[in-house]
Amino acid sequence: MELDLQQYLGELETLVNIDSVSSQPSGADRIAAFMKGKFQSIGWTVEEVQLDPSVGPCLTITNRPAQSYDVLLLAHMDTVFPIGTAAKRPFRTDGVRAYGPGVIDCKGGMLSGFYALKALDEKKLLQNASICVFLNSDHEGISSKFSAQINRQLSRRSRYALVLEAGRANGNLVYKRKGIARYEATFHGVAAHAGVDFQKGHSAVEEMAHWILALQSATDLSKETTVNVGRAEGGVTISAVPGEAHASIDIRYYEKEEVDRVTGIMNELAAHPRTKGTHAEYTGGITRPPMLPSEKTMQLCHWIDMIGSELGIPFGWMASGGGSDGSFAAETGTPTIDGLGPVGGGAHSDGEYMEIDTVIPRYRLLCRTIEKIIASS
Incomplete structure (x- = not known):
């Protein structure tokens, strides 16, 4: 099933226009409620976990009960921007780019992840697969201080981890982080x-x-x-x-x-x-910790390269000095790839943007990557 871009952008506008700075739990509460409703609408189980009153909740989302998972998808619901930012510079588009606080860090990728899983589910491609999505609210500012342990626990039970942070401004994916x-x-x-x-x-x-x-x-x-x-x-x-x-x-x-x-x-x-x-x-x-690639990580990179070539989606691979929740997954030995969200840049700044014409290609890349992982079991 193809992604309805206008519906996606409409829902992304809703998410971006909710201030969800890590230090103010009320905004992340609203983002969590939105995402909880989306996944429950397709019959997935959502567990809401309140790790500390100083931050918003985390969501552990699964398509079925399981002791282990084929794929763990990671994203965060919080942003770095203080309360009032969305009112000052709300979501907008100019036909080429979408702008707003958190548009690619990490709300765009988080929403793409939902639609990829929804499409795979509706095509009956997840019937024999176990999928987990972990969304946290303490990523920015405090380096996932409270959620890191849950991330590690889920990662140890997962064959692969895919991080829904944005693709780099040049389109590259991330295989390694400091x-x-x-x-x-x-x-x-x-x-x-x-x-x-x-x-x-x-x-x-x-x-x-x-x-x-x-x-x-x-x-x-x-x-x-x-x-x-x-x-x-x-x-x-x-x-x-x-x-x-x-x-x-x-x-x-x-x-x-x-x-x-x-x-x-x-x-x-x-x-x-x-x-x-x-x-x-x-x-x-x-x-x-650093997100360091293993041999299995490099094999996953090779699979994604082949998928990208088949789909006609150009990208390369790079290391990054920025922090990611993928670091906790990689620390457990789980092959982890980052940057699978739409392409964009300017994170943590007034100029944060998302390239609209990358939304559907990166959604397709994510769908096919999940399919390939499931088929490799």
Whole structure:
């Protein structure tokens, strides 16, 4: 069955015009209710799980009771945009692209996934297959802090995982992703009047500066490891030596040893302050493991290449430094592919867009990929 593009765009408009920032559960509640209704309308079982009151619910959706699944589809219902964003820049199209908060991250792919499964179900192609869909509401901002464990549990029971994030702006799919580690560092000094008692003060900001220089220098592009001090703040007024400061540190990596190397640098900095009268501590750790391809993952890539060639859909493969729930699936050893949603770009920005003419081709690619996996059992 072919996808009704106008119906799809109409429903995508509904989803995009619901603010669903991760930190405000009410919006994700509405997205979950919408998706729950869609899957229940085709007779699928939907389990709603409230993991923490600070975030919206997760949905575990299945076509039939099963101990294991042929395919696990992953998507998230939350966005990065604060309440009020949809009112300021609601869903719109210009005939070529669709725009709006979350249009491709990840509402477009999530909706495409539903229609792919609906079509396969109606064609009786899922009668001997077990399918699971997992939709979470804590992806953005807190790196699926609450839902990761359920993701892993479902992944261990699944033969393959397909992530419905958008295809890259150039149409590519994603077979590999970096892991992410996040840290918060706090620096303590002694506050003092900058003019009257300067020598009595010990600057927390000065100590933080030493950390920033050391950590930024820890980037090793030969191993594709990046270290970014993305936020730094300290002091209360220009006329005072700052007694406290804070920094937020982001590490992207493929090799766990790289995280150990960078934390070793932080341990050394904490043990031997460069600024007299100051001390520092840090908290944090790995929030997403890397999504690394196995031989079975590369076999799946080969299948998708053949399907794309048969359908006349051009795309390539790439690695990405961005975070994905596919990382938790791959960590369990389940072959995982990402970027199977419609093509788009500008995620996390006012210019987020989806290429409308890719919706149906990527829907077809997803349908055929699921069919191929089922046939391979």
